[in-house]
Amino acid sequence: MGSIHVAGLGKAYKQYPTRGARLAEWLLPFRGPRHKLKWVLQDISFDVAPGEAVGLIGINGAGKSTLLKLITGTTQPTTGGVTIHGRVAALLELGMGFHPDFTGRQNVLMAGQLFGLTVPEIQELMPQIEAFADIGDYIDQPVRVYSSGMQMRLAFSVATARRPDVLIVDEALSVGDAYFQHKSFERIRQFRREGTTLLLVSHDKQAVQTVCDRAILLDGGRLARQGPPEEIMDYYNALLAERDNARVRVEDSGGKAQTVSGTGEATVADIVLLDADGAVVEVVDVGVPVTLQVTVAARAAIPRMVLGYMIKDRLGNVMYGTNTHLKELPQEAVTAGETLVYRFAFPMNLGAGSYSVATAIVSTDTHLVNNYEWRDLALVFTVVNMRRPHFEGSAWLDPAISISRT
Structure with a gap:
């Protein structure tokens, strides 16, 4: 089984004030450096245990792709180091290792060797690779005529033709069609069951929460937070809102980390689930009518207030969500000190299990505008x-089932 050990990893690039400064530094090294270091990653340390699946998330520019290149050895670190045990298969860039003028079949032979396979092994696996990629006659056409989705199909098929000890996947899977995404993630789940260690970079909340045991958040080139996938994805969403001058804090809620963000101009003062008789309940039978009652306290004047909620399962997957903007019931000109009580009545048509409710007080239909x-x-x-x-x-x-027999 494979494992990944990252210790004190950092990457910096040299920045020169002028074009001539680089040449002067090279010709006159005794006069000292003429550059400044631009750090894109600093002090990154974490471990991925054998058989563990870890999701790597962060906004664009957080350093995710650079970190993967350092881990796989395609870029050398400025500080720190990486130790990987086991055979590695990595999908970092779309069609990486493919030559546009060669056919798909020829590229499979070349790319397969980059993944550590011998030519006889690749030829033996070729029917399996063709079947999984499912690109038909294009396998014998030049890769330059492929769509991005076809390149992804073929690249993933080659990389996973043999189960690797460590599988590293960047966001390349997002370019595939829905059917191939399902097929790819099913293969990843199968590898996980067989002991493959996984490092997955994705903005897909559901993929991270259902496939991964743990998530790591990068922000500004540093490791901002790591923990259970649901907690980290919630914190990540809050960071997106923070870019709009909102505050992010983490509170304890019954032993679980609760992420709260926003300006604080309005807050949920109380939230309860009521049964048909108006009694507060925490356990609900399947299919019975309930009312979600949310009390909002306005701390400042708010021109337009929208309340939304999402019901999520224990893995953080959204079962249902809506808001008063979508329902055409926004509240206008809310005054400071005013209290609003919202009641959402619906049948509890969910399966048995544990669920949570997330709330959002905003001005439109998204928390990225006024959170x-x-x-x-x-x-x-x-x-x-x-x-x-x-x-x-x-x-x-x-x-309702009807059956006809003839």
């Missing part, structure tokens, strides 16, 4: 199945 407050884990509740026939899944979609 007054975003609160994850605002409420946690449990759904149990006491009266319905057994069913699988996260949604109660009981069908």
Whole structure:
């Protein structure tokens, strides 16, 4: 089984004030350096244990791609080092290792050797690679005529033709069509079950939360936070809002880290789940009518207030979400000190399990414009199945069935 050990990793590039400064430094080294260092990564340390799956997230420019290049050895670090045990397969750039003038089949032979396979092994695996890539006759056409999705299909097929000890995947999978994405992630899950260590870079919240055991957040070239995927993805979303002058803090909510961000001009003062009789409940039967009651306190005058909520499963996958902007019920000219009580009534058509509610107080339909407050884990509740026939899944979609026999 493979593992990754990253210790004190840093990468800096030289910046020269003028074109001639670089030449002068090279010709006259005794006069000292004429450059400044631009650090893109600093003091990055973490471990990926054998068989563990870790998601790497961060905004564009956070240093994710540079970190992957350092880990795979395509770029040399300025400080620190990386130790990898096991055979590595890495998908860092779309079609990396492909020559545009060679056919897909010829590129498979070349790229496969970059992944440590011999020519006889590649030829033996060729039918499997062709079948998984599923690009038809294009396998014998020059790669320059391929779409980005076709390049991704072929590159992923080659990289995963043999189960690697360590699989490193950048966001390249996002260019594939929905069917191939499902097929690719199923292969990744299969590798995980067989013991492959995974490092995945993705902005896809669901992919990180369902595939990974842990997530690492990079921000400004530094390791900002690491922990459970749901917690880190919530913090990442809050950081996006922080770019709009909002504040981010982490609070404890029943032993779980609750991310709260926003200006604080309005806040959720209370949130409860009510049954049909108006009693507060924490455990709900499948399919029964409930009301989500949210009390909002305005601390400042707000020209336009929108309240939204999302119901998420225990992995952080969104089951349902809406807001009063989408429902055409925004509140105008809210005054400081005013209290608003929202009631959302719906049947609890969810499968048995643990769920949480995240709330957002904003001005439109997104927290990236005016984020007054975003609160994850605002409420946690449990759904149990006491009266319905057994069913699988996260949604109660009981069908009416008719059968005809001739």
